[in-house]
Amino acid sequence: MRIAFALPGLHRVHRGAEVAFIAVASELARRGDEVTLFGSGPALPDRPYNFIKVPSIPRERLEWLPKLPFLRSETGWEEASFAPGLLARYRPGDFDITATCAFPFTNFVLRRRSLRGGRPPHVFITQNGDWPAYSRDAEYRLFDCDGLVCINPDYQERNRDKYRTSLVPNGADLTRFRPGPPERERLGLPPGKIVLMVSALIPSKNVADGVRAVAALDDATLVVAGDGPLRNxxxxxxxxxxxxxxxxxxxxxxxxxxLYRSVDAFLHLSRDESFGNVFVEALACGVPSVVYDLPRTRWILGDQAYYAPHSIEGIVSQLTRALADGGDLVAGRVERAKAFGWPVIAAKYRDFFAEIIDSNGRSK
Structure with a gap:
């Protein structure tokens, strides 16, 4: 199977979608598929897949630009800078199937037809939400795909009648993310209780609520691993x-x-996270997590998290419980994480890709 994944941040940033694409691509390549990644970072040694560098301008440098249809955020501007290079380097005839989570420009390029009129089937992955598939407004009316990977049950329920869908969550590398000794000194972390947020500094992540909640605790430090336009x-x-x-x-x-192993509690307060690799990473390391009480977070974490109501007081209450959490609960978290190992997830991707290729062949 000849598979192409395309996303501007591949090999350049370590965000959820990029981590997922690289992990799935690596697993599929090790199993014998011919996998190619198109991204704007450098080629890295000892990777089992092919990598084609496509220039783009990092979104952090584009935050000042106006918000317009097709270019609704710095993410859209970054993708617009990526699309011309992808158009020049992508050859439809070289692949059996393509995949991205970027819309509109990357989706448009991967759906373009070759000079002979053909193109491989295209799968859209809802890493950043299902709005392109679900909405019929503005540029979203131009969205299409041959298969839709839904990374949570809500997305699948909302889209299954319109697209061929598969419910495939994200995951974690369980050979790396596992319990172990803390390394605070090496990482330059302070003494005392530490609450960790791993998050982009954007409105939907609600990092400000994390600041307010930790401020109500007497002896905890908030450590945020991330960046974004709200940094100041x-x-x-x-x-x-x-x-x-x-x-x-x-x-x-x-x-x-x-980093996960060196903190006392993990806090993540997004209400509309498509999936959140960080949930599984913290889970696999045995760290107690405080999250909002939502059907989606319960689908991922089960009974292995501290669920907060949507209030600062509720977050403070659950953080207090999490910081007093004992080591007796680590085994349950690690066991829960086993369902999200990348080999399990990659197998689901391959089955769906094969289904889409087979369906596309029958429809011709």
Whole structure:
């Protein structure tokens, strides 16, 4: 099977969608498929898949640009800078199937036909939401795909009547994300209780609520691993409410398991997270997690998390419980994480890709 994944951030950033694409591509390539990734980062050694570098402008440099149809955020501008290079390097005849989670421009390029009029079937993956598939407004009316990977049950229920769908969650590398000793000194973390948020600094992640909640605790430090356009607003709020008890850090991807193992509680407050690889990463490391009480978070975490109502007081209450959590509960979290190992997830992807290719062949 000749498979192409395309996304601007591949090999350049360590976000949820990029992590998922690389993990699935690696597993499929090890099983014998010919997998190619198109991304804007550098080629990396010892990867089992092919990598084609496509230039793009990082979204962090595009935050100042206006918000327009087709270009509704810095993410859209980044994708627009990626699409011309992808158009030049992508050859439809070289692949049996293509996949992305980026719309509109990457989706358009991967659906383009070759000079002979053909193209491989295209799968859209709802890493960043299912709005392109579900909405019929503005540019979303131009969306199409041959198969839709729904990374949570809500997306599948909403789209199954219109598209051929498959429910495939994200996962984690359970050989790396697992319980182990803390490494606070090496990572430069402070002493005392630490609450960790691994999050982009954007409105939907509600990091400001994390600052307010930790401020209500007497002896905990909030560590945020992430960046985004709200960085200055969050810094200012933390300076007011958490003086000397807030730290924003940047951690290499290889050090993320050690970071989880070095904290006392994990906090994630997005209400509309498509899936959230971070849930599984923290789960696999045995860290107690505090999350909003939503059907989607319960689908992932089961009874292995502390569920907060949508209030600062509720978050504080559950953080207090999580920080007092004992090691006796680690085994249950690790067991829950086993359902989300990348080999299990990659097998689901391959089955769906084969189904879409077979269906596309029969429809011709």
């Amino acid at each position: 607003d969050i810094e200012a709020l933390a300076a007011e409410l958490l003086p000397s008890r807030y730290r924003r850090i940047s951690v290499d991807a290889d050090d993320m398991p050690a």
